[in-house]
Amino acid sequence: MKQISIPDTTKASLDRIAAVNKKLNAIIYLDREKVLKEAEGTRRNVGGIATRGIPIAIKDNICVKDEPTTCASRILKGFKPPYDATVIRKLKNAGFITVGKANMDEFAFGSSCETSCYGPTRNPWNLEMIPGGSSGGSAAAVAAGEVSMALGSDTGGSVRQPAALCGIVGMKPTYGRVSRYGLIAFASSLDQIGPLTANVTDCAALLNVISGHDEMDSTSADLPVPDFTKSLVKNAKKLKIGVPKEYFPEGGIDKEVEKAISKSKDVLKSSGAEIVDISLPNTEYALSCYYIIAPAEASSNLARFDGDQYGLREDAKGTIEMHTKTRTAGFGDEAKRRILLGTYSLSSGYYKAYYLKAMKVRTLIKNDFLQAFKVCDVILTATSPTAAFKIGEKINDPLSMYLSDIFTIPANLAGIPGISVPCGFTKSGLPVGMQFLAKPFDEETLIRTAYTFEQNTDFHKKKPNL
Numbered sequence: 001m002k003q004i005s006i007p008d009t010t011k012a013s014l015d016r017i018a019a020v021n022k023k024l025n026a027i028i029y030l031d032r033e034k035v036l037k038e039a040e041g042t043r044r045n046v047g048g049i050a051t052r053g054i055p056i057a058i059k060d061n062i063c064v065k066d067e068p069t070t071c072a073s074r075i076l077k078g079f080k081p082p083y084d085a086t087v088i089r090k091l092k093n094a095g096f097i098t099v100g101k102a103n104m105d106e107f108a109f110g111s112s113c114e115t116s117c118y119g120p121t122r123n124p125w126n127l128e129m130i131p132g133g134s135s136g137g138s139a140a141a142v143a144a145g146e147v148s149m150a151l152g153s154d155t156g157g158s159v160r161q162p163a164a165l166c167g168i169v170g171m172k173p174t175y176g177r178v179s180r181y182g183l184i185a186f187a188s189s190l191d192q193i194g195p196l197t198a199n200v201t202d203c204a205a206l207l208n209v210i211s212g213h214d215e216m217d218s219t220s221a222d223l224p225v226p227d228f229t230k231s232l233v234k235n236a237k238k239l240k241i242g243v244p245k246e247y248f249p250e251g252g253i254d255k256e257v258e259k260a261i262s263k264s265k266d267v268l269k270s271s272g273a274e275i276v277d278i279s280l281p282n283t284e285y286a287l288s289c290y291y292i293i294a295p296a297e298a299s300s301n302l303a304r305f306d307g308d309q310y311g312l313r314e315d316a317k318g319t320i321e322m323h324t325k326t327r328t329a330g331f332g333d334e335a336k337r338r339i340l341l342g343t344y345s346l347s348s349g350y351y352k353a354y355y356l357k358a359m360k361v362r363t364l365i366k367n368d369f370l371q372a373f374k375v376c377d378v379i380l381t382a383t384s385p386t387a388a389f390k391i392g393e394k395i396n397d398p399l400s401m402y403l404s405d406i407f408t409i410p411a412n413l414a415g416i417p418g419i420s421v422p423c424g425f426t427k428s429g430l431p432v433g434m435q436f437l438a439k440p441f442d443e444e445t446l447i448r449t450a451y452t453f454e455q456n457t458d459f460h461k462k463k464p465n466l
């Protein structure tokens with residue numbers, strides 16, 4: 001087998017970016033010379049470790065020391081973090097080459113990657129379509145072969161949904177599995193950093209590198225991290241897969257997506273899995289619950305962006321005027337909508353009626369899952385109710401945009417891990433994704449299930465023609 005040297009891999013990645021990124025707008029910041037220099041340095045350190053020298057793109061809300069980190073927002077223009085996020089430190093220690101920052105919806109608010117201040121990212125399978133969001137740049141970059149892997153963040157589906165829409169693998173680990181230190185917070189009780197990769201094997205390898213307790217993040221779990229690559233076994237025997245009826249509502253899921261999921265169930269059955277019907281009765285409240293809790297946390301987290309410390313600062317006579325002008329000019333419409341929604345539901349007159357109630361519903365949703373996992377090992381659903389939609393189609397209709405995450409949001413509310421794997425294509429050639437969910441800290445079962453499915457299909461081998 002031909003050995004590829006590390007600078008060659010990096011160069012191949014840089015060349016591919018040069019060839020296709022104008023069409024995609026997936027990578028929004030890249031210092032080619034710095035990347036090549038880093039790659040040279042890495043070659044000197046090669047120690048036979050498989051992860052060495054892999055080019056990886058980083059979502060623009062994860063801090064990379066001395067590189068612009070803007071959350072694709074005007075308000076963070078010019079901000080360069082003075083430190084690396086824990087995941088970045090871990091990647092660098094393992095010899096990965098961070099190749100640029102990936103586009104995203106502003107502050108990770110969105111499902112289409114259209115609200116970025118750098119303009120939308122396009123889906124490599126069809127340039128008129130959205131790549132999904134908010135980690136749309138990360139997903140498109142991997143799908144188009146610009147990089148081997150990418151990191152994204154998932155607060156309500158932002159890793160899994162774009163992975164599904166771009167035909168790649170995306171995982172949201174259990175809340176607490178991966179340190180959030182250096183991830184610019186959207187909703188701190190829901191955010192997790194996760195891998196976007198071309199296949200399940202890469203996903204397990206990347207999860208190995210980024211997982212683990214971190215004293216810089218008190219919500220990271222102090223638990224041993226298994227070697228996830230050991231779960232790359234093609235065997236679904238004795239695996240009980242639950243299919244929740246609430247995730248297949250009449251008229252609420254595209255026919256072609258439903259068909260792909262139904263065929264995928266058969267693939268798993270013939271690999272030895274048992275399919276059982278389950279119920280998650282509080283599913284119907286998940287979206288409303290999320291759109292109280294997530295904006296509430298976001299409004300609080302975004303209060304720090306006021307021109308005093310980071311990024312944009314508008315000229316004004318006094319502090320209050322400066323804050324107002326900076327925030328008015330710096331935030332886009334969706335960010336403003338979230339800040340308003342969140343401030344409203346946290347205000348003293350409405351806190352009990354909205355926020356507190358949503359927190360109670362959140363517990364009910366979590367309990368649904370814990371009940372379900374008494375009768376099954378893993379839950380199977382579609383990742384998103386539709387394949388990729390047209391750029392511009394939903395941008396002025398927030399509710400229909402929010403519905404894109406109806407199947408992914410419950411896992412964030414419950415804190416459980418989820419993975420999306422390619423499971424088919426629509427007639428017009430757009431990828432369809434299937435989601436598996438598992439018990440807290442049982443990413444191993446997710447990987448085993450996803451790997452078994454992948455090894456029995458070839459959807460992950462198809463590449464977009466760019």
Ligand code: GLN
Nearest residue numbers: 108109110155156157158
């Ligand atoms: N699309 C959802 C939202 O807009 C989820 C985003 C995310 O996971 N970051 O909030």
